[in-house]
Amino acid sequence: MRFSRPQTLKQIADLIQADYIGNEDFPVLGINEIHRVEAGDIVFVDHPKYYDKALESAATIVLINKDVPCPENKALLISDDPFRDFVKIGQHFMPFTPTTELVAADAKIGEGTHISPNVNIGAEVVIGDNCYIHPNVVIGERTQIGNNVIIHSGTVLGGDAFYYKKRETGFDKLKSVGDIIIEDNVEIGANCTIDRGVTASTIIGEGTKMDNQIQIGHDTIIGKMCLIASQVGVAGCCIIEDEVTLWGQVGVTSGVTIGKKAVISAKSGVSKSLEGGKLYMGSPAEEGKAAYKKYVLLNRLPELFKKGS
Numbered sequence: 001m002r003f004s005r006p007q008t009l010k011q012i013a014d015l016i017q018a019d020y021i022g023n024e025d026f027p028v029l030g031i032n033e034i035h036r037v038e039a040g041d042i043v044f045v046d047h048p049k050y051y052d053k054a055l056e057s058a059a060t061i062v063l064i065n066k067d068v069p070c071p072e073n074k075a076l077l078i079s080d081d082p083f084r085d086f087v088k089i090g091q092h093f094m095p096f097t098p099t100t101e102l103v104a105a106d107a108k109i110g111e112g113t114h115i116s117p118n119v120n121i122g123a124e125v126v127i128g129d130n131c132y133i134h135p136n137v138v139i140g141e142r143t144q145i146g147n148n149v150i151i152h153s154g155t156v157l158g159g160d161a162f163y164y165k166k167r168e169t170g171f172d173k174l175k176s177v178g179d180i181i182i183e184d185n186v187e188i189g190a191n192c193t194i195d196r197g198v199t200a201s202t203i204i205g206e207g208t209k210m211d212n213q214i215q216i217g218h219d220t221i222i223g224k225m226c227l228i229a230s231q232v233g234v235a236g237c238c239i240i241e242d243e244v245t246l247w248g249q250v251g252v253t254s255g256v257t258i259g260k261k262a263v264i265s266a267k268s269g270v271s272k273s274l275e276g277g278k279l280y281m282g283s284p285a286e287e288g289k290a291a292y293k294k295y296v297l298l299n300r301l302p303e304l305f306k307k308g309s
Helices: 009-016 048-055 082-093 288-308
Strands: 002-008 019-021 027-031 041-045 061-064 075-078 156-159 164-167 170-173 179-182 193-195 201-204 279-281
Touching: 002 009, 009 019, 009 027, 009 075, 009 082, 027 082, 041 048, 041 082, 048 061, 061 082, 082 170, 156 179, 193 201, 279 288
Parallel strands: 027 041, 041 061, 061 075, 156 193, 179 201
Antiparallel strands: 002 027, 019 075, 164 170
């Protein structure tokens, strides 16, 4: 998420009442999670295991809970609770704006687009030309939808990320301030849920077709011309490259990449990144040929036990 105008290191430090290391005029342009950071962004880290990853990332401001050696081109914000203060920054620059309108006054809807009854459209939503939004769809704030998009009944775009920090008193929520981008010629089935990014965008690429009852997690990027069948669940921060096929009830863990033109068979569980251009099956998913050999051997077990007895 980029701020509407640049801030300084001192301004952010004053906002969260934190100490800082670096020039007080050091430019701060936005905040982002580690997997989406750019120069000018703040990234937060609160565990020594991930200090190096944060300090070596593209982010130039690190919100951290310890005074550590700082690279020359970066600045530090030192906080007793980086998670809490990261949320505070996000909410300060992108506060939630509730609306009682069914369609927000500032929503922009293109020519030839049909909005069915009981569709809820949030603030700053942009919908392109010649779209068809079926009844009872919810489109959360700042969602961007391209041209020739079809969204079937009951789908919710822009739910918050499933992202919590466990405390002794319960769970603290990392409140989402990102958005969703739906590119041209996408079709989304009934009763799907696509979460907005925590600080960046969840993206559904051009020409992708999604069946009913699909869950897409926060900050996931789905490429162009993908086919996703019913009851697929994709966790947050994944990259699904172009022309990937995910058949029914595939589950994908967070932070993995599935390469271009991969095909994942039904009920497979993707627990690690997979190369493109191959068929995968099983749980955990593996290349089809290897999986078939195991299934053949498994089916022969009764015969082998009988021979051995």
